[in-house]
Amino acid sequence: MTDREKLSIIKIGGNVLDDAANLKAFLQRFACVEGKKVLVHGGGKIASRMGEKLGFEAKYVDGRRITDDETMDLVTMVYGGLVNKQVVSALQAMGCNAVGLTGADANIMPATKRPVKTIDYGWAGDIDAAAVDAKMLKSFLDIGLTPVFAPLTHDTMGHMLNTNADTIASSLALALSAFFEVHLMYCFEKKGVLQSVEDENSVVRRIDRPTFDAMKATGALHSGILPKIENALLAIEKGVARVIIGHADDLLENLTEDVLGTIIE
Amino acid sequence: MTDREKLSIIKIGGNVLDDAANLKAFLQRFACVEGKKVLVHGGGKIASRMGEKLGFEAKYVDGRRITDDETMDLVTMVYGGLVNKQVVSALQAMGCNAVGLTGADANIMPATKRPVKTIDYGWAGDIDAAAVDAKMLKSFLDIGLTPVFAPLTHDTMGHMLNTNADTIASSLALALSAFFEVHLMYCFEKKGVLQSVEDENSVVRRIDRPTFDAMKATGALHSGILPKIENALLAIEKGVARVIIGHADDLLENLTEDVLGTIIE
Numbered sequence: 254m255t256d257r258e259k260l261s262i263i264k265i266g267g268n269v270l271d272d273a274a275n276l277k278a279f280l281q282r283f284a285c286v287e288g289k290k291v292l293v294h295g296g297g298k299i300a301s302r303m304g305e306k307l308g309f310e311a312k313y314v315d316g317r318r319i320t321d322d323e324t325m326d327l328v329t330m331v332y333g334g335l336v337n338k339q340v341v342s343a344l345q346a347m348g349c350n351a352v353g354l355t356g357a358d359a360n361i362m363p364a365t366k367r368p369v370k371t372i373d374y375g376w377a378g379d380i381d382a383a384a385v386d387a388k389m390l391k392s393f394l395d396i397g398l399t400p401v402f403a404p405l406t407h408d409t410m411g412h413m414l415n416t417n418a419d420t421i422a423s424s425l426a427l428a429l430s431a432f433f434e435v436h437l438m439y440c441f442e443k444k445g446v447l448q449s450v451e452d453e454n455s456v457v458r459r460i461d462r463p464t465f466d467a468m469k470a471t472g473a474l475h476s477g478i479l480p481k482i483e484n485a486l487l488a489i490e491k492g493v494a495r496v497i498i499g500h501a502d503d504l505l506e507n508l509t510e511d512v513l514g515t516i517i518e
Numbered sequence: 519m520t521d522r523e524k525l526s527i528i529k530i531g532g533n534v535l536d537d538a539a540n541l542k543a544f545l546q547r548f549a550c551v552e553g554k555k556v557l558v559h560g561g562g563k564i565a566s567r568m569g570e571k572l573g574f575e576a577k578y579v580d581g582r583r584i585t586d587d588e589t590m591d592l593v594t595m596v597y598g599g600l601v602n603k604q605v606v607s608a609l610q611a612m613g614c615n616a617v618g619l620t621g622a623d624a625n626i627m628p629a630t631k632r633p634v635k636t637i638d639y640g641w642a643g644d645i646d647a648a649a650v651d652a653k654m655l656k657s658f659l660d661i662g663l664t665p666v667f668a669p670l671t672h673d674t675m676g677h678m679l680n681t682n683a684d685t686i687a688s689s690l691a692l693a694l695s696a697f698f699e700v701h702l703m704y705c706f707e708k709k710g711v712l713q714s715v716e717d718e719n720s721v722v723r724r725i726d727r728p729t730f731d732a733m734k735a736t737g738a739l740h741s742g743i744l745p746k747i748e749n750a751l752l753a754i755e756k757g758v759a760r761v762i763i764g765h766a767d768d769l770l771e772n773l774t775e776d777v778l779g780t781i782i783e
């Protein structure tokens with residue numbers, strides 16, 4: 254298994270997308286990443302801004318956004334159309350042969366509408382990594398394409414679904430580990446997992462399951478980072494070669510050398 | 519050249535897209551079309567409705583819509599996101615392995631921003647059929663995918679462009695004629711080219727260049743249909759096997775037998 258070809262899967266969130274100069278700088282670095290690669294982008298604030306302009310009211314239950322019909326149309330337009338095609342056309346201009354995709358395209362990521370228990374999340378989609386069509390994605394990569402995923406899937410019954418971009422990235426990583434040595438990078442607004450939220454430079458360099466459990470027990474970790482680390486540890490445990498969490502500026506600079514950020518192992 | 523595999527390229531316009539029941543019925547017929555196929559969709563009224571809600575003002579010069587920055591964002595969202603992904607997810611539910619694309623994706627249709635002469639059309643893109651990456655499209659078709667094109671291209675310098683769906687369909691038909699026996703079908707709201715605009719059933723069954731010239735000279739043809747027929751005749755003259763103009767309900771019913779509609783030859 255050690256001679257598998259390397260594949261980089263890189264996820265960017267709103268902090269990169271919301272600033273045109275930031276985004277351009279990131280995409281220039283991304284375009285230069287050698288070898289096969291996949292980009293997964295989140296949403297950013299533009300969907301909320303468009304939603305406000307359209308007079309769509311954002312709905313929350315227990316602090317969690319609900320994907321009603323209007324919101325589903327909004328994210329399909331903004332994530333699947335505006336953001337995705339702007340990223341694809343920008344990458345094309347940088348010599349990277351990008352192809353914009355959602356989970357519905359080529360049926361790459363069929364998902365399940367989240368079952369209603371105490372909360373009805375609306376058109377939220379949960380992916381089963383085993384259902385990802387890694388072979389189809391490999392065909393795209395093999396003809397020289399760089400897939401760029403919007404955070405959208407579908408229910409295979411004719412409806413698009415809103416899906417968390419972190420989960421899309423880890424599901425792709427798991428599925429593609431069947432063919433590649435997958436390096437998964439989560440780019441966010443911090444330099445990595447911080448020992449102390451107040452200190453931007455207190456990056457924890459390495460986290461494994463025992464470290465994570467210990468840090469959770471002491472309450473050292475910011476609650477927002479917990480699902481990201483949990484996702485990352487699961488990915489490692491299921492065969493992804495490497496997961497790194499950090500700032501976009503740091504992660505793509507020296508991919509071959511020892512990277513900045515937090516390595517999950 | 520006679521033993522080339524058949525490829526159907528089908529273009530649908532606003533009249534099919536604007537009505538959910540119409541669209542579903544059309545897509546069911548499209549999903550049943552045998553062999554390799556490509557769908558090209560236009561815009562429909564939803565972009566204008568969204569534009570109004572967003573407070574974007576439609577701009578016209580000499581009766582022609584200008585694609586300013588706001589309009590470009592609008593059509594990228596609505597055509598490239600909302601319409602395209604709704605069509606793709608609907609086709610997936612019907613067992614057709616659709617993949618949504620614009621001309622920017624996989625750099626399939628690089629275009630040129632229309633040069634400013636007397637009118638500045640803004641972000642309008644003109645395609646050079648010779649620049650279409652037919653080989654890339656063939657790769658998609660060969661792995662069992664059905665490309666679904668939104669009426670968008672890109673300038674290869676990082677900007678999306680608004681491009682007429684009829685032109686996208688004929689450019690794809692020309693380029694793909696290098697590999698396939700291409701049957702191009704333009705579905706619109708009439709049963710075909712009408713001898714008399716007042717009589718819905720006065721369909722002209724066959725039009726070739728001399729017939730077209732004669733009809734133009736007598737003023738028999740509605741001005742709106744002229745570019746469509748001109749496009750179709752050019753396609754035939756450049757190697758497309760068959761072009762048919764007609765109503766969606768008629769064209770996809772009996773593809774193997776003598777079809778209804780107007781055959782351009």
